[in-house]
Amino acid sequence: MDFLLEASGIGISFPGVRALDGVNFRLRRGEIHALMGQNGAGKSTLLKILSGVYRPDEGRVSLSGRAVRFASPTEAQRAGISTVHQELNLIPTLSVAENLFLGIQPSAAGFLNWKKMNRDAEGVLSRLNLKIDVTEQLSSFSVAVQQIVAIARSRLFSADVLILDEPTSSLDKEEAANLFEVMRNLKSDGLGIIFVTHFLEQMYEISDRATILRNGELVGEFNVKHLSRIDLITAMVGEEGSARRTEEKFERGRREEEAGDGGTFLEASGVARFGAVEPFNLSLRRGEVLGLAGLLGSGRSEMARLIFGIDGLDQGKIKVDGTALRPSSPRDSIAAGMGFCPEDRKTDGVIGSLSVRENIILALQANRGIFRMLGRQEQEDITDKFIEALSIKTPGGEQAVRNLSGGNQQKVIIARWLASNLKLLILDEPTRGIDIAAKAEIQKLILSLADQGLAVLFISSELDEVARCCERVAVMRDRRKVGELTGDDVGVESIMRSIALGREECA
Ligand SMILES: Nc1ncnc2c1ncn2[C@@H]1O[C@H](COP(=O)(O)OP(=O)(O)OP(=O)(O)O)[C@@H](O)[C@H]1O
Ligand SMILES: [Mg+2]
Numbered sequence: 001m002d003f004l005l006e007a008s009g010i011g012i013s014f015p016g017v018r019a020l021d022g023v024n025f026r027l028r029r030g031e032i033h034a035l036m037g038q039n040g041a042g043k044s045t046l047l048k049i050l051s052g053v054y055r056p057d058e059g060r061v062s063l064s065g066r067a068v069r070f071a072s073p074t075e076a077q078r079a080g081i082s083t084v085h086q087e088l089n090l091i092p093t094l095s096v097a098e099n100l101f102l103g104i105q106p107s108a109a110g111f112l113n114w115k116k117m118n119r120d121a122e123g124v125l126s127r128l129n130l131k132i133d134v135t136e137q138l139s140s141f142s143v144a145v146q147q148i149v150a151i152a153r154s155r156l157f158s159a160d161v162l163i164l165d166e167p168t169s170s171l172d173k174e175e176a177a178n179l180f181e182v183m184r185n186l187k188s189d190g191l192g193i194i195f196v197t198h199f200l201e202q203m204y205e206i207s208d209r210a211t212i213l214r215n216g217e218l219v220g221e222f223n224v225k226h227l228s229r230i231d232l233i234t235a236m237v238g239e240e241g242s243a244r245r246t247e248e249k250f251e252r253g254r255r256e257e258e259a260g261d262g263g264t265f266l267e268a269s270g271v272a273r274f275g276a277v278e279p280f281n282l283s284l285r286r287g288e289v290l291g292l293a294g295l296l297g298s299g300r301s302e303m304a305r306l307i308f309g310i311d312g313l314d315q316g317k318i319k320v321d322g323t324a325l326r327p328s329s330p331r332d333s334i335a336a337g338m339g340f341c342p343e344d345r346k347t348d349g350v351i352g353s354l355s356v357r358e359n360i361i362l363a364l365q366a367n368r369g370i371f372r373m374l375g376r377q378e379q380e381d382i383t384d385k386f387i388e389a390l391s392i393k394t395p396g397g398e399q400a401v402r403n404l405s406g407g408n409q410q411k412v413i414i415a416r417w418l419a420s421n422l423k424l425l426i427l428d429e430p431t432r433g434i435d436i437a438a439k440a441e442i443q444k445l446i447l448s449l450a451d452q453g454l455a456v457l458f459i460s461s462e463l464d465e466v467a468r469c470c471e472r473v474a475v476m477r478d479r480r481k482v483g484e485l486t487g488d489d490v491g492v493e494s495i496m497r498s499i500a501l502g503r504e505e506c507a
Contacts, residue, residue: 004029004192005161010059016395019045023218025211027192034203035196037213037236038435039407040393043196047163051083052076082154083163092139096149097121099138124152128182144175163194169433172296180206198435237437262286265455271316276302280481289456291466293495294476300459301343304426308340309333337423349413352402356394357383359401359412363420386415390441407434418445424455443469463492475502
């Protein structure tokens with residue numbers, strides 16, 4: 001009775017997939033409620049039902065005790081449910097103020113009142129502690145700022161319910177803290193907030209209660225204070241899964257014994273791009289997993305882009321297999337056996353209309369050239385192998401990738417690069433947005449490919465993952481390489497110390 005939003009017996013199917021089955025969900029006023037579960041568990045689907053994007057096959061939704069049936073997201077928004085989806089649905093080329101008032105412009109006698117709109121926009125944002133020029137194009141601001149703009153829209157609709165689907169997946173620590181501040185403020189205003197994240201720590205930090213889904217079914221509703229980490233993980237992964245997968249440990253012995261002794265594959269010396277990365281040296285041996293650690297914005301991705309030849313060098317040399325690559329370009333890099341899985345996979349990676357199979361074999365096929373086409377059977381075997389290895393949740397290899405959940409789309413891209421039969425692979429945040437069990441699978445696959453001679457440059461913000469997978473770690477700070485750790489020195493603590501205190505290396 002005293003629930004702000006209540007859904008019961010929710011069921012929905014897509015061709016070949018029972019996405020939700022008999023799910024109940026209850027949100028109170030003034031609470032932050034985490035919706036947790038593995039990739040493909042049904043989180044986004046449930047949120048899309050609550051926000052009027054999908055209509056459920058079964059079940060009922062009520063808002064403040066009254067049954068509702070939304071015919072569209074606009075209707076849900078008018079009723080007081082505001083949503084910030086996994087993919088921000090703002091228009092980057094419009095100004096901040098225009099985005100805020102999209103569809104609800106304050107007009108005077110039919111004319112758009114720009115002055116008033118801009119003034120109102122400033123007011124709304126400043127109440128969320130954001131002081132920016134609202135006439136600037138939205139795309140000129142960071143994702144963090146864009147997100148707050150999306151949230152601010154909910155204030156304009158005087159929403160009671162705010163839905164945030166993985167809002168923090170591309171924010172750094174400070175930006176996430178800032179967002180949490182905003183969320184706490186809205187909560188104290190009485191909003192009910194639904195929050196999806198794959199970062200367990202964040203769930204503990206910000207949420208009051210949690211609902212856990214597994215395979216489209218409700219596992220339970222918990223008070224976060226009384227939910228232990230083990231219980232949480234078991235609830236998400238399932239009894240069998242948790243024993244089999246997440247407990248798996250990597251042998252650290254590998255680091256000393258087999259640490260890539262196949263000779264140097266890549267050597268960058270004195271490489272720099274003015275304003276982007278200060279001069280650095282970096283070498284990578286065959287069979288080695290080299291970590292690249294540092295805070296978001298420390299220059300990690302910029303370094304990777306220089307090495308792969310996406311951005312031009314202003315100075316320095318890159319040698320691959322003993323031969324100089326210069327001026328380097330992605331085409332030369334690819335010809336030399338290098339691959340790059342970028343951070344922004346949403347825009348750079350998946351081709352939604354192609355099938356899982358077509359997406360996975362793309363790089364491998366491109367690598368072999370059109371005269372050595374992979375046979376259909378071979379393609380299917382590779383696809384099945386990766387669906388299994390990374391637990392990609394799909395009815396099969398022929399499913400269009402756009403129908404997969406956000407995290408499973410990412411796994412497809414990772415699979416594409418892992419399958420591509422390269423000599424050097426650059427992975428930029430390969431496990432972001434991916435659930436804990438699959439993370440471990442991806443890490444294991446990377447190590448086993450390294451055992452077969454692949455050199456990997458592994459970029460990640462999660463230091464325990466870097467410490468676990470890498471025998472050597474280069475550390476970046478403020479667009480500068482500030483240190484390198486090897487062997488026993490590689491650990492979460494030591495990487496953190498190096499990020500904080502490391503000396504600049506080769507200025
Ligand atoms: N439009 C669609 N067509 C076919 N299948 C779909 C569609 N939307 C979702 N699914 C399937 O429903 C299941 C649940 O997907 P959903 O996006 O809700 O997962 P999720 O919990 O949000 O996962 P993630 O953490 O990866 O974002 C998945 O198996 C997905 O492939
Ligand atoms: Mg999702």
